[in-house]
Amino acid sequence: MVYIDAHTHFGPPGKDLPPVTPEERIKLMDSIGMDAMVTTPPYSSISADRSYREANLFLLDVQRKYPDRFYCVARVNPHLRGRAIEEAEWALKNGFWGIKIHLRNEAVSPDNRILIFPIMEKLREYGGLLLLHTGEADYSHPTSVGYLAEHFPEVPIILGHLGKSFYMDAILVARWFDNVFVDTALCHSLEAIEKAVDLAGPEKVLYASDFPQGCIELETLKIKLADISDRDRELILGLNIKRILDDIRKRRGL
Numbered sequence: 001m002v003y004i005d006a007h008t009h010f011g012p013p014g015k016d017l018p019p020v021t022p023e024e025r026i027k028l029m030d031s032i033g034m035d036a037m038v039t040t041p042p043y044s045s046i047s048a049d050r051s052y053r054e055a056n057l058f059l060l061d062v063q064r065k066y067p068d069r070f071y072c073v074a075r076v077n078p079h080l081r082g083r084a085i086e087e088a089e090w091a092l093k094n095g096f097w098g099i100k101i102h103l104r105n106e107a108v109s110p111d112n113r114i115l116i117f118p119i120m121e122k123l124r125e126y127g128g129l130l131l132l133h134t135g136e137a138d139y140s141h142p143t144s145v146g147y148l149a150e151h152f153p154e155v156p157i158i159l160g161h162l163g164k165s166f167y168m169d170a171i172l173v174a175r176w177f178d179n180v181f182v183d184t185a186l187c188h189s190l191e192a193i194e195k196a197v198d199l200a201g202p203e204k205v206l207y208a209s210d211f212p213q214g215c216i217e218l219e220t221l222k223i224k225l226a227d228i229s230d231r232d233r234e235l236i237l238g239l240n241i242k243r244i245l246d247d248i249r250k251r252r253g254l
């Protein structure tokens with residue numbers, strides 16, 4: 001069975017929770033039979049200039065050392081405008097698998113044509129996924145993502161946390177747009193997972209934990225306890241995110 005965590009965080013030592021080395025994380029993954037994790041810098045790794053360059057450089061090194069265990073997604077602050085676009089292009093050229101934007105932390109809506117669309121243009125040009133934090137009623141309400149998905153159908157968009165208490169909204173956006181997926185990191189309930197499978201389809205749901213903020217084992221247990229088929233579980237626990245990553249690999253000619 002393919003077992004990949006589609007949403008974790010990993011920052012430089014002193015700017016994240018333990019475990020703080022890639023070797024420690026690999027030991028943890030090996031102990032539970034996990035193949036790999038998609039990972040991105042946490043908010044705690046933001047630099048004094050409000051960028052995530054130091055954390056992105058840390059992850060670039062991690063991925064180059066262990067490319068089969070860590071699929072790294074660069075984090076950018078869209079409010080840096082030109083610098084954010086340059087950071088996204090640099091990241092995608094250097095092998096990052098996509099871009100993470102935390103809509104609440106960065107106080108930006110996904111339908112912002114000035115701050116978000118230029119970053120999406122880079123994802124469309126180079127190939128890569130967009131991971132979005134969703135779950136609050138302000139900047140990160142999942143319905144706002146529909147406008148973005150409609151304009152960039154080539155870019156896989158992952159709604160982090162299954163929209164939390166707005167899970168029905170996240171599910172409907174994933175149902176309406178072929179390029180939108182939901183991840184289960186710290187999601188609202190088993191019911192949310194079951195509804196996502198039923199309404200959006202099992203191929204649209206990605207297992208995730210938000211580790212180290214979330215517990216990998218507990219978040220995995222949600223998938224195991226959900227009233228879904230064994231085949232659905234296989235898709236959610238790893239095959240779906242693997243398919244997305246494989247598609248990016250093909251687009252890049254790797």
